[in-house]
Structure formats: C-alpha cells, structure tokens
Amino acid sequence: MNCNKTNSNGIEKMLFGYKKHRVLFGRPRCGIIFIFILSPLFGTSCKKSYLNVVPDNVATIANAFASKIEAEKYLFTCYSYIPNNENPTFNPGISAGDEVFFTDNDPSLVNISDVMQLDFGGQNTSNPIANYMDGTRGANANYKAIRDCNVFLDNVSNPSEVPDLDIDTRTRWIAEVQFLKAYYHFMMFRAYGPIPIIDKNLPISASLDQMHVKRQSVDSVVNYISNLLDVAAAKLPLTITNTTNELGRITSPIALSLKARLLATAASPLFNGNSDYSSFKNADGVALFNPSYSVAKWQRAAAACKAAIDLCATANIKLYTFPAQTNHLSDTTMTEMSIRNAMSEPWNSELIWGLTTNNNTNFIQMAGKGEFDFNYGSGAQGDPLIGPTIKMAKMFYTQNGVPIDEDKTLDFTNIATLRVATHAERFNIKEGETTARLNFDREPRYYADLGFDRGIWYMANSPSLTDENTFYLMLRNTEISTGGTVTPSGMYMKKVLNWHFEYNNPYQSVNYPWPEIRLADIYLLYAEALNEAQGPGSDVYNYVNQVRARAGLQSVQTSWGNFSTNPTKYTTQAGMRVIIQRERSIELCFEGQRYWDLLRWKTAAQELAGNVTGWTVSGKTPDLYYREITLNTRFFVTPRDYLWPIEDQDLLVNPNLVQNPNW
Numbered sequence: 001m002n003c004n005k006t007n008s009n010g011i012e013k014m015l016f017g018y019k020k021h022r023v024l025f026g027r028p029r030c031g032i033i034f035i036f037i038l039s040p041l042f043g044t045s046c047k048k049s050y051l052n053v054v055p056d057n058v059a060t061i062a063n064a065f066a067s068k069i070e071a072e073k074y075l076f077t078c079y080s081y082i083p084n085n086e087n088p089t090f091n092p093g094i095s096a097g098d099e100v101f102f103t104d105n106d107p108s109l110v111n112i113s114d115v116m117q118l119d120f121g122g123q124n125t126s127n128p129i130a131n132y133m134d135g136t137r138g139a140n141a142n143y144k145a146i147r148d149c150n151v152f153l154d155n156v157s158n159p160s161e162v163p164d165l166d167i168d169t170r171t172r173w174i175a176e177v178q179f180l181k182a183y184y185h186f187m188m189f190r191a192y193g194p195i196p197i198i199d200k201n202l203p204i205s206a207s208l209d210q211m212h213v214k215r216q217s218v219d220s221v222v223n224y225i226s227n228l229l230d231v232a233a234a235k236l237p238l239t240i241t242n243t244t245n246e247l248g249r250i251t252s253p254i255a256l257s258l259k260a261r262l263l264a265t266a267a268s269p270l271f272n273g274n275s276d277y278s279s280f281k282n283a284d285g286v287a288l289f290n291p292s293y294s295v296a297k298w299q300r301a302a303a304a305c306k307a308a309i310d311l312c313a314t315a316n317i318k319l320y321t322f323p324a325q326t327n328h329l330s331d332t333t334m335t336e337m338s339i340r341n342a343m344s345e346p347w348n349s350e351l352i353w354g355l356t357t358n359n360n361t362n363f364i365q366m367a368g369k370g371e372f373d374f375n376y377g378s379g380a381q382g383d384p385l386i387g388p389t390i391k392m393a394k395m396f397y398t399q400n401g402v403p404i405d406e407d408k409t410l411d412f413t414n415i416a417t418l419r420v421a422t423h424a425e426r427f428n429i430k431e432g433e434t435t436a437r438l439n440f441d442r443e444p445r446y447y448a449d450l451g452f453d454r455g456i457w458y459m460a461n462s463p464s465l466t467d468e469n470t471f472y473l474m475l476r477n478t479e480i481s482t483g484g485t486v487t488p489s490g491m492y493m494k495k496v497l498n499w500h501f502e503y504n505n506p507y508q509s510v511n512y513p514w515p516e517i518r519l520a521d522i523y524l525l526y527a528e529a530l531n532e533a534q535g536p537g538s539d540v541y542n543y544v545n546q547v548r549a550r551a552g553l554q555s556v557q558t559s560w561g562n563f564s565t566n567p568t569k570y571t572t573q574a575g576m577r578v579i580i581q582r583e584r585s586i587e588l589c590f591e592g593q594r595y596w597d598l599l600r601w602k603t604a605a606q607e608l609a610g611n612v613t614g615w616t617v618s619g620k621t622p623d624l625y626y627r628e629i630t631l632n633t634r635f636f637v638t639p640r641d642y643l644w645p646i647e648d649q650d651l652l653v654n655p656n657l658v659q660n661p662n663w
C-alpha cells in the first residue's frame with residue numbers, strides 16, 4: 001500500500017483511482033427505496049434495505065474467498081472507502097472550516113465540489129452535502145463500506161474459508177478490517193452523532209422490520225467503536241516492516257490513536273452534557289443523548305491518549321525535526337523546515353497514520369504553491385484558487401508565543417500598516433521590501449505555514465547556499481511571480497507544499513501520504529483531556545510545550561508570564577483550555593482538524609459565521625494591496641448545524657430513523 005507503488009494486477013486502480021472510485025461507489029434508486037448492496041468487485045443491485053446489511057449473490061461472494069489472492073482483493077476493497085482527505089475540495093475538515101477560502105469559478109482549475117458549499121448555507125435534507133451514509137455529493141458510502149467489512153469478517157474469520165491463508169496473516173487481516181469498520185462508524189459518529197450500529201450483516205431471509213434499524217445512543221456508539229478498536233489493536237503489528245508494499249496499512253499505534261481521538265470527541269461539550277439535545281429521542285422514546293456532564297469521560301480520554309503516546313514511543317514515532325543539511329542553513333530556516341515537513345515530508349518520524357488510498361497530494365500542492373521561481377516564467381500548470389483567510393493569519397502567535405491581541409510588547413492594532421523588512425528579518429521577509437504589519441514579528445509557524453507577499457520561501461532547489469532567501473513572493477497585480485491567478489485571499493498554504501517541488505515544464509512534485517494522524521495531534525489531545533479532567537498541571541504543560549519547542553517557541557509559562565497582558569491565564573482550567581484550543585488550531589492548520597474541533601468544542605457558532613476576509617489582490621501598490629476586504633459570508637445555524645442532516649428519502653425508507661434536531 002505504498003503511496004508510490006503501482007500494482008500491475010489492477011487492484012491499485014480500484015484502491016487508489018479517484019475518478020473510478022467515485023463512479024464505482026454511486027448508488028442506484030428504486031422508487032423511494034434505494035440501496036447499493038454489492039461490493040465494487042461484483043456490480044450493483046436494487047434491494048429493499050436502506051443500510052446495505054443484507055448480502056446477496058452469495059455464490060459470487062464465496063468465490064471471493066476461495067484463495068488468499070482473491071481474499072486480499074476484498075481486503076483492499078474494505079480499504080478503498082477511506083476518504084480522499086488529501087483533496088481539500090472533498091475534505092469537510094478543510095473546506096467547511098474557516099482556515100481557507102475557495103473560489104470555484106473555473107472548473108478547469110479547481111475540482112468543483114459540493115463539499116465547498118457547506119459553510120455558505122448549502123446544506124439541506126433533500127440531497128445532503130457530503131452524505132457519509134449513502135455516499136453522495138462528495139462522500140464515500142460508509143454503510144456500504146461497513147457492509148463489505150462485515151462480509152470480509154464473516155468469511156475470513158471462518159477457518160474453513162481461504163484455505164491457503166496462514167494463521168498470522170488471517171489474524172492481521174481480520175484486525176485491519178475491524179479497525180476499518182470502527183473508522184467508518186467513527187466518521188459518521190462525529191458528523192451525525194447517534195447512528196445505527198451495523199455489527200453484523202443480516203441473513204437474506206431477514207424481514208423488512210429487521211432491516212429497519214434504529215439509531216443508538218451516543219454512549220452506546222462510542223463504547224462500540226472503542227471496544228472494536230481495542231480488539232483490533234491487540235492483533236495489529238506495531239510497525240510496517242514491508243515498507244515497499246505495505247506503507248499505509250493499519251498498525252496498533254493507528255488504532256490506539258483513533259481511539260484517543262474518538263474518546264476526546266465523546267468527552268467534548270458537543271457530546272458530553274449537551275442540553276441542546278436533552279429531548280432528542282428515537283421514535284420509540286429512547287434518549288439518544290445523555291444530558292449529564294461526566295468528567296469521567298475526559299479521564300477515559302486522557303488514559304486513551306497516554307496509551308497511544310506510549311505505544312507510539314515504543315514504535316519510535318517522535319516529533320519530527322529537520323536533519324542537518326550539507327549546505328549550512330540558518331537556525332530560523334531549520335526550525336521552519338521542521339514545522340513544514342512534519343506534514344509534507346513522506347513517511348517522516350512523526351506520522352502515525354498516512355493515508356495512501358487515493359495516492360495523490362498533487363492537487364493540494366498545486367493549490368498551495370506560490371509562484372516563487374522567477375526563472376520559470378509565466379506560472380506553473382494550474383493556478384491556486386485556495387488561500388488562507390486573514391482570520392487564520394491572525395490566529396498565529398507573535399514571536400513571543402502569545403496571541404497578537406495579548407502581546408504587551410508588540411502592537412498589532414492596525415495589521416495593514418506598511419513596514420520595510422530589515423537585514424535581520426531577511427530569512428522571513430525579503431530585505432528592503434514593503435509588506436504589512438501582520439507579517440512582521442510572528443512565530444516560526446507563521447512563516448513555515450503561510451506564503452504571503454514579499455515572504456521568503458525556502459526550497460530544496462534554492463540556488464543560494466549562504467543566504468537562503470533566494471525565492472520570495474511578489475503578489476501585487478501584474479508582478480513577475482504572478483503569471484497566474486493569485487489566491488483569492490492573497491496568501492498561500494505553504495505548509496502543504498513538499499520542499500522538493502520544482503517549476504519545470506511540466507512541474508515536478510513529491511507525493512506524500514496525507515497525515516490523517518500525527519504525534520503532535522495526540523500530544524495536544526492528551527494535554528486537553530488532562531486539563532479538562534483535573535485542571536492545568538505539569539503534564540498538561542509538558543505536552544503542549546513539547547509541540548511549542550519544536551515550533552521554536554518558549555514554554556507556555558514563560559511566554560504568558562513575560563509577554564501576555566493576561567500573565568496568569570495558563571494557571572486556570574478555563575485559560576489553559578483556550579490556550580490548548582488555539583495551539584491545536586495553529587499546529588494542525590490545513591490538515592482538516594480544526595472544523596471538527598470547532599464542532600466538538602461547541603464554538604463553531606461563533607467561529608464559523610460572519611465575513612471571510614482577505615487582501616485586495618488586484619492592488620498594484622502596497623497601500624492598495626493591503627486593504628482587508630470581504631470575500632464572502634459564512635452561515636452557521638445553531639444548534640442545527642452541529643449535527644449533519646439525514647436525507648429525507650432515508651427517513652421514508654426506514655420509519656425507525658429520526659432526523660437530527662432542527663433539520
């Protein structure tokens with residue numbers, strides 16, 4: 001499953017080919033009852049069951065488990081439903097959040113996606129966007145995925161099936177599919193909340209009443225997924241030894257890390273004591289939300305995070321640092337490369353789970369590239385129409401490691417004030433060039449993650465060996481490095497671009513696995529869970545400070561104590577909560593985590609509504625360019641939008657299903 005591996009037997013096309021994947025996983029309709037019940041190996045058929053829990057064509061399925069080779073094809077089918085999160089126009093974690101802004105006015109340049117409409121009022125019940133249940137409008141069919149996982153488990157768990165499959169391989173494959181089954185349930189849980197659990201496929205003789213499954217309570221869903229992850233983790237390998245063919249396959253650190261994410265989500269305000277859903281019940285009157293807050297859920301999440309961290313340490317997974325180079329680089333550049341490459345360096349030391357199913361980060365790299373190589377000419381193939389918002393740029397700390405509106409030594413009252421970069425600032429901003437106040441005196445992650453007008457962009461092919469500021473951005477109207485369209489906000493996702501990208505004809509890029517889970521994420525989840533369980537303390541500070549140290553920042557205690565207008569903020573649970581939440585938003589920016597964090601924290605109503613702003617990219621001079629303008633307006637209806645809607649048609653097919661509140 002190596003992201004650079006080509007499989008000549010055609011399985012790889014089914015597993016990784018995005019366009020084929022979307023066609024294969026469509027669904028037929030049969031009047032008001034619809035279902036897609038067969039694996040992509042076998043075709044499609046219309047049946048009466050909504051959730052694909054009844055297998056058909058038993059003879060054909062039996063043939064799929066006649067040998068190890070055929071069973072492995074079905075294993076890859078179970079993997080094939082993993083979403084292509086590396087494409088931001090299909091990843092709600094990116095496109096539905098507030099970190100970036102998209103324009104979709106040219107379908108030849110941007111992959112037009114319904115998912116991009118989520119934060120601009122496009123969601124509905126008649127044809128929901130990113131319909132994870134049924135696999136429409138930018139999503140994979142998770143219940144169909146679960147059905148295929150159940151088919152696999154029913155057959156491979158039977159010792160009489162797949163006679164040439166050795167016991168160790170059989171055990172591992174079963175664990176992988178148990179994990180995938182848990183993962184597909186988890187994806188729906190965090191979007192819909194209480195969902196139907198499909199632990200077993202029903203027999204062909206099942207009645208219609210048996211097929212009308214019900215939603216299970218939040219606590220039941222969480223316990224089911226957690227237990228399934230425990231079962232899988234106990235049988236999975238610690239690491240991948242066959243790195244030629246199996247990178248991307250599931251390991252025990254992946255399973256325990258997903259469990260940590262699951263339990264942190266379940267302990268968060270959206271699902272833990274949320275009074276908004278106190279009257280939310282099934283049709284039979286069974287409550288789906290527990291309205292009582294439980295600190296024990298945070299304690300359970302903290303224990304899961306620590307177990308994942310300890311296992312990652314055993315597997316030698318550690319925070320990534322950029323190795324020394326033959327040509328000397330400044331300490332500034334070395335720190336920023338550690339930050340950048342923690343996301344975009346293939347199979348680096350920090351990666352817990354890298355997604356390889358769709359095997360293509362080229363689109364997000366093209367979206368994030370700044371046209372910094374002036375020798376290339378009129379721009380590379382495909383213009384980037386996705387850019388970070390000014391809100392996201394403001395999110396990053398000052399060079400003192402505190403928010404820009406808290407730093408008592410630096411004034412960011414007017415972010416558009418013009419200033420000329422000095423020689424001392426040359427590794428971040430082109431010396432002698434004019435840019436906005438917002439771009440000065442910021443933390444290393446600001447310069448590592450964001451490309452901005454007159455900002456330095458170090459790459460592997462930077463020609464200077466002594467002063468690595470050769471490449472920089474010139475983004476004002478008609479300038480040399482804007483042969484194509486500038487992003488709508490005037491900034492770039494520098495972080496997503498692998499540092500070996502080159503402007504050739506055609507361009508050359510290095511593909512990397514999408515970082516679905518990396519160690520910094522689990523460190524910050526652990527600090528969050530501990531803080532909520534028992535308040536701030538040494539372990540809370542320690543795990544936040546490890547992430548900050550890699551980012552070139554002083555400890556939370558030092559930064560707030562010396563530079564913040566609220567020097568004791570970190571000493572209270574509420575204050576440390578705000579610090580940790582901001583730390584996650586900065587550290588994991590553009591990785592698809594902030595949107596889901598905002599939902600589980602119940603802060604989306606404040607953060608995902610209002611105007612989206614950027615710079616005036618048509619401006620030819622600094623004073624015209626650095627004017628903050630509104631690009632669009634986001635909508636978030638509370639409490640409705642905290643849970644996604646189920647399609648109306650599904651409710652008609654299954655009278656036992658109930659719609660999420662206020663939809």
